[in-house]
Amino acid sequence: MDILAQPIEVDSAAKPGFARPQLDLELRNIRKRYGDFIAVDGVSLKVRKGQFVCLLGPSGCGKTTTLRCVAGLEEPDEGDILIGGKEATRDPPWQRDIAMMFQDFALFPHMTVAKNVAFGLEMLKRPKAEITARVDQVLKSFEIAALANRKPGSLSGGQRQRVALARAMITEPRLLLLDEPIGALDYSLRETVMLELKLLQKRSGISFIWVTHDQNEAFSLGDLVVVMNHARIEQMGTPEEILQRPATAFVAGFVQGNNVFHGRAAGTSDGLLAVDTALGRFHVSSSGSAPAAGTAVSFSVRAEKMTDLVGDEHGNRVSARCSAIEFFGSVRRHLFERSDGEVLKYDQFGAQAARIELGQLVTIGWRADDTVLHGMAG
Amino acid sequence: MGWKVRLNVTTGLLGAITLAFLAYQWLPILTLGLLSFSGPSGGTTFPMNGVSFHWYRELWQASVMNDFKPPLLRSSLLALACALTTVVLSVMAAQAMRGRFRGSGAFFYLMLLGIMAPGILVGFGFAILMRLLGIELAWNTTTFLVQVSWTLPFGFLTMLAVFNRFDPRVEEAALTLGASRLVTFRRITLPLVLPGIIGAALFGFSLSYDEYPRSMFTTGPDGTLPLAIMAQLDRQLTPEIYAIGTVTTMSSLVAVTLCAAGLWAMRRSTAGRSP
Numbered sequence: 001m002d003i004l005a006q007p008i009e010v011d012s013a014a015k016p017g018f019a020r021p022q023l024d025l026e027l028r029n030i031r032k033r034y035g036d037f038i039a040v041d042g043v044s045l046k047v048r049k050g051q052f053v054c055l056l057g058p059s060g061c062g063k064t065t066t067l068r069c070v071a072g073l074e075e076p077d078e079g080d081i082l083i084g085g086k087e088a089t090r091d092p093p094w095q096r097d098i099a100m101m102f103q104d105f106a107l108f109p110h111m112t113v114a115k116n117v118a119f120g121l122e123m124l125k126r127p128k129a130e131i132t133a134r135v136d137q138v139l140k141s142f143e144i145a146a147l148a149n150r151k152p153g154s155l156s157g158g159q160r161q162r163v164a165l166a167r168a169m170i171t172e173p174r175l176l177l178l179d180e181p182i183g184a185l186d187y188s189l190r191e192t193v194m195l196e197l198k199l200l201q202k203r204s205g206i207s208f209i210w211v212t213h214d215q216n217e218a219f220s221l222g223d224l225v226v227v228m229n230h231a232r233i234e235q236m237g238t239p240e241e242i243l244q245r246p247a248t249a250f251v252a253g254f255v256q257g258n259n260v261f262h263g264r265a266a267g268t269s270d271g272l273l274a275v276d277t278a279l280g281r282f283h284v285s286s287s288g289s290a291p292a293a294g295t296a297v298s299f300s301v302r303a304e305k306m307t308d309l310v311g312d313e314h315g316n317r318v319s320a321r322c323s324a325i326e327f328f329g330s331v332r333r334h335l336f337e338r339s340d341g342e343v344l345k346y347d348q349f350g351a352q353a354a355r356i357e358l359g360q361l362v363t364i365g366w367r368a369d370d371t372v373l374h375g376m377a378g
Numbered sequence: 379m380g381w382k383v384r385l386n387v388t389t390g391l392l393g394a395i396t397l398a399f400l401a402y403q404w405l406p407i408l409t410l411g412l413l414s415f416s417g418p419s420g421g422t423t424f425p426m427n428g429v430s431f432h433w434y435r436e437l438w439q440a441s442v443m444n445d446f447k448p449p450l451l452r453s454s455l456l457a458l459a460c461a462l463t464t465v466v467l468s469v470m471a472a473q474a475m476r477g478r479f480r481g482s483g484a485f486f487y488l489m490l491l492g493i494m495a496p497g498i499l500v501g502f503g504f505a506i507l508m509r510l511l512g513i514e515l516a517w518n519t520t521t522f523l524v525q526v527s528w529t530l531p532f533g534f535l536t537m538l539a540v541f542n543r544f545d546p547r548v549e550e551a552a553l554t555l556g557a558s559r560l561v562t563f564r565r566i567t568l569p570l571v572l573p574g575i576i577g578a579a580l581f582g583f584s585l586s587y588d589e590y591p592r593s594m595f596t597t598g599p600d601g602t603l604p605l606a607i608m609a610q611l612d613r614q615l616t617p618e619i620y621a622i623g624t625v626t627t628m629s630s631l632v633a634v635t636l637c638a639a640g641l642w643a644m645r646r647s648t649a650g651r652s653p
Binding site for chain 1: 551
């Protein structure tokens with residue numbers, strides 16, 4: 001797929017009213033409610049030029065509504081939307097410099113593939129000859145030239161996905177909005193398509209805003225991952241930041257492989273905060289101002305930071321019975337029953353020999369430095 | 379008895395019931411069709427008195443008194459006008475219902491009132507109202523209005539069902555690709571609901587074409603075809619009536635077949651073809 005290898009002239013650079021050309025998209029305090037239900041609550045976001053942004057969250061968290069506000073398919077009750085530095089909050093979708101890809105692709109069933117792909121250029125009222133040439137070029141680069149005269153009804157899922165992508169990208173919009181774009185594809189196809197899309201995004205320089213509930217997608221694709229829950233942004237940052245320093249108990253619990261603990265602060269000593277939980281007292285490294293004694297706090301430890309070979313440096317310890325062992329190849333995950341009803345996860349490097357048996361009572365420990373106190377990071 | 383045998387018996391039984399029902403539907407029309415070919419001296423019941431095209435010739439060379447051609451023309455024009463009006467209004471009304479506006483529930487039931495209300499009373503009441511307002515009754519004004527109130531709900535329900543199964547994301551895709559609402563409606567929505575529109579038009583046409591009770595009081599001096607047939611039945615019963623019934627049934631059949639063929643061709647082209 002070498003779309004945009006030879007880009008045709010697009011007038012986006014010549015559009016008037018550029019105040020902040022360095023940002024492709026800026027959301028300022030977007031709010032959207034449906035009756036009593038608040039779908040989006042004060043979402044602010046900045047997308048730099050050519051960034052790959054993933055909106056990640058459980059269903060109903062407001063990520064799709066946010067995307068639809070950017071597209072102009074929903075109008076926010078409050079807040080501003082700037083596309084390419086230009087105020088676009090009240091603009092209808094067809095006047096915005098965007099394209100959108102839908103989960104089931106929403107191809108026009110009564111038009112051929114070529115007609116589907118040409119639609120955006122026809123709306124721009126380009127000359128016929130130019131449209132034909134450009135469609136030919138794009139169909140070739142997306143490897144769907146052979147399907148040009150077929151109708152969407154006769155295409156496979158993977159072919160539809162390519163047609164939808166070609167249709168959205170042919171006008172080279174500033175922003176491409178993707179609503180669960182590979183959710184309708186077979187599992188075996190997803191990995192390949194993800195890689196292709198990532199490469200395509202880098203080459204085209206078009207900013208992608210990708211809505212998904214699948215964290216693998218978000219972490220492997222996004223330059224910036226925005227985790228949403230209950231209509232709000234919980235945390236945004238690079239995949240590394242979110243994986244290694246979850247900012248809230250929700251993010252830590254939502255991201256796979258975290259052990260989340262809730263408790264109350266019980267004073268600081270030597271830069272370590274003591275936290276009393278249902279499982280006992282743990283020590284958590286806390287940079288900056290520690291919460292006052294008695295405040296409710298939560299922290300998390302990644303499953304691979306746990307160990308069953310407890311040494312002096314592993315000040316935090318829990319004894320628990322192993323209830324399940326799952327072998328994933330790269331890691332061996334052990335599940336323990338915690339006395340507070342939760343599950344404790346411990347990932348052992350898969351190449352190492354198995355040391356724990358099912359039903360065995362084991363002492364698991366971890367270092368205070370490997371804990372992440374929530375509510376502290378950005 | 380094995381389940382296969384039971385299955386065969388059930389299939390045969392259901393098939394027989396279906397055939398009996400179809401015969402029950404079509405035999406009366408077939409009877410008319412047969413009797414319309416009676417000889418010149420022909421009566422209006424079996425057994426037939428000879429076979430001829432006499433009554434079709436009568437129909438064509440009719441006197442002014444019992445000439446069916448002007449009422450036929452009026453009814454056809456009226457039915458076409460009703461079909462067109464029904465299509466336009468029902469598409470608009472169903473499109474409005476997609477948005478769930480305030481009072482849309484009341485609007486829905488008020489639309490359906492046209493189906494529930496007894497036709498003869500609606501026609502009579504309408505005629506009284508027109509007289510009150512001093513408006514002259516005529517087939518192309520008052521009859522048209524009262525018939526649209528009858529055909530519109532059917533078109534409305536048809537379009538509602540069509541829009542129910544319509545994927546609004548296809549329209550949204552067009553909007554995000556730079557098409558305004560009007561262009562989206564013309565290029566995307568309209569072609570996709572066209573089968574439903576043809577259905578609504580057929581309803582509009584056929585319901586208006588054979589409407590009697592609503593036309594009875596509202597038509598004025600120049601009657602429609604059902605009124606003319608009824609008047610003829612009052613005067614004398616000849617196989618000419620059967621001839622006209624056969625002619626209009628055949629023309630309806632041809633029209634419906636053409637529509638069905640058109641729909642079939644459209645569906646085939648939407649399903650896509652191999653390269």
